Amino acid sequence: MGRTEELSDFQRGTVIGCHLSKKSVREISAMLDLPRSTVSAVIVKWKRLGATTALPRSGRPHKLSERDLTVLERVANENRLSPVAALTTEFRNASGSNVSPRTVRRELHGMGFRGQAAAHKPKIIRRNAKPALKLSSKKQNKTTPDTISDNKGGTSSGGEEDRGQTDASASSEPVVQVPDKEDPSPSQSNEAQS
Numbered sequence: 686m687g688r689t690e691e692l693s694d695f696q697r698g699t700v701i702g703c704h705l706s707k708k709s710v711r712e713i714s715a716m717l718d719l720p721r722s723t724v725s726a727v728i729v730k731w732k733r734l735g736a737t738t739a740l741p742r743s744g745r746p747h748k749l750s751e752r753d754l755t756v757l758e759r760v761a762n763e764n765r766l767s768p769v770a771a772l773t774t775e776f777r778n779a780s781g782s783n784v785s786p787r788t789v790r791r792e793l794h795g796m797g798f799r800g801q802a803a804a805h806k807p808k809i810i811r812r813n814a815k816p817a818l819k820l821s822s823k824k825q826n827k828t829t830p831d832t833i834s835d836n837k838g839g840t841s842s843g844g845e846e847d848r849g850q851t852d853a854s855a856s857s858e859p860v861v862q863v864p865d866k867e868d869p870s871p872s873q874s875n876e877a878q879s
Contacts, residue, residue, distance in 0.1 A: 691739055692719075692723070692727065692739075694737060694738050694739075696717070696719075697727050697731075697737040697738070697739075698737050699717060700713055700717065700719070700724055700727045700728065701727065701728070701731050701737055703716065703717070704728050704731075710724050710725050710728070748782075748784060748788055749782065749784065749788070749792055752780075753780050753782050754792060754796070756776065756779050756780045757776050757780070757789065757792055757793065757796075758796055759779075760772060760775050760776050760779055761793055761796075761798055769786045769789055769790050769793075769800075770786050772786075772789055772793075773785070773786045773789045776789060
């Protein structure tokens with residue numbers, strides 16, 4: 686099970702307030718929809734340190750602030766097809782932050798910008814123009830499974846009756862009708878008439 690987001694200062698203060706108003710850990714947990722262990726840990730930390738805020742974590746702080754990220758996003762949206770080196774110089778001019786192209790690439794990736802090469806599109810020349818047009822017209826004239834063209838050139842879309850008639854008229858073999866299980870057989874129908 687992965688770690689979840691830590692509690693906000695407001696939630697921690699609410700837990701401490703409930704504790705000061707003589708609520709039990711179980712009642713606080715049910716009221717705020719938090720695990721009992723979390724409620725208990727907040728109360729113990731408050732009793733030991735007297736603090737309700739989360740202490741800062743170790744590690745290097747982020748190079749770019751929220752404002753810098755906004756500027757980077759704007760620069761990336763304006764120059765979508767530019768390489769990272771060009772985006773970096775544009776970002777440096779716009780924000781005044783001195784960052785490397787690697788940092789810009791990492792932050793853009795975190796924002797959801799992905800570097801994708803354009804699909805190769807062959808140049809249309811006389812030699813391959815005719816096959817390309819033939820292929821595109823074939824794709825456009827492709828019929829869907831619900832539509833079947835009849836012998837007159839029109840299309841009919843409908844239920845099983847239409848499909849059966851169209852298929853039967855198109856083939857040269859005779860059509861044999863198989864009786865359903867619910868229908869009485871010919872011998873039963875003769876007995877029912879007498």
